[in-house]
Amino acid sequence: MTSPTPPAEPQHADRTYRSVSALVCGALLLLLVAWMAGDAMIRGEGRVPWLAAGALLLVVPLVVAFTLRPAVFANDDRIRVRNPFRTILLPWTEVADVRASYSSELLAQDGTKYQLWAVPVSxxxxxxxxxxxxxxxxxxxxxxxxxxxxxxxxxxRTASADQTVRDLLDLAERAGGTTPEGAAAVSVRWAYEVIAPAVVGAVLLAIVWAAG
Structure with missing residues (x-):
């Protein structure tokens, strides 16, 4: 009798780093934008509803991109940086340094710098x-x-950004400079789900405005 295949080893849970103040500001801004644009679309006349719709398509993705979207996900194998318009994935073996001066940034082995939008320096x-x-x-x-x-x-007695950088450096040191089997390669993906609606909103605004 064939024994059942053992379940795959669970992946290491990610540690998630985000800015609470950015999340709060983003939620408040979205409520404000939705209220203003909704009122203009319902009560507005002429081209006002179309302008409001275009503004909504343009502004909402940008608010989400700069407040709700930024996050850093890290585990024992790799780090994933989700910035406003890009997502960067690097195994720890490709990370040369993580530091925070006036902003938090990750330095890759090839010299490329990536800002950590989710870890603002105060x-x-x-x-x-x-x-x-x-x-x-x-x-x-x-x-x-x-x-x-x-x-x-x-x-x-440690600022939040500095503590986060220490945590990430500890994870990098724990990786020991060895690439685990099956580890993901370096990848950079553009956030088209944010860029596309913002571009559509900008085009709609330009068309309605030009039409007069």
């Missing part, structure tokens, strides 16, 4: 984290727990 958060670290060091320069500051809580 200079205010970085200064706040530095002040927190300075207070903790002042309370106990030997790194022991004090009454006013718990020096074990290092996350409170």
């Amino acid at each position: 200079l205010r958060a970085r200064k706040r984290a530095a002040r927190s670290a300075a207070r903790a060091a002042h309370d106990d320069p030997y790194g022991r727990t004090s009454v006013s500051a718990d020096v074990r809580d290092s996350a409170a």
Whole structure:
């Protein structure tokens, strides 16, 4: 009797990194755009509904692209960067560095730089984290727990973008420079699902506006 084929090994779960503030702003902007465009399409006269429809087709994909879409997905084998108009997939063996200065970026082995839109750098958060670290060091320069500051809580003394970069670098180091069997190759895909409706909306706006 033939034994059943064992199930395939489960893939490593992705860690997902996104900007909460961008998600909130995107949702609010979409509600505002939908309310304004919907009102113009229902109550508008003449070419106003068509202009509103064109604006809706143009603006909604752009809002989604810059607020809701950006994300970084990483596991032990590879990193997938979803930016406004492109999705970049790289195995860790093709990643030379991940860093955050005034913006977060990934440097590939061939020298290509990719911005990490989902990991915005906040200079205010970085200064706040530095002040927190300075207070903790002042309370106990030997790194022991004090009454006013718990020096074990290092996350409170690290800006969000810097902590994310550390997590990604840890994953890259854990990969050990070896490509696992069946790992995906480097790929860059354009987000036509975002670009196409925005182009259609822009063309519709231009046609209606030119028609007068």
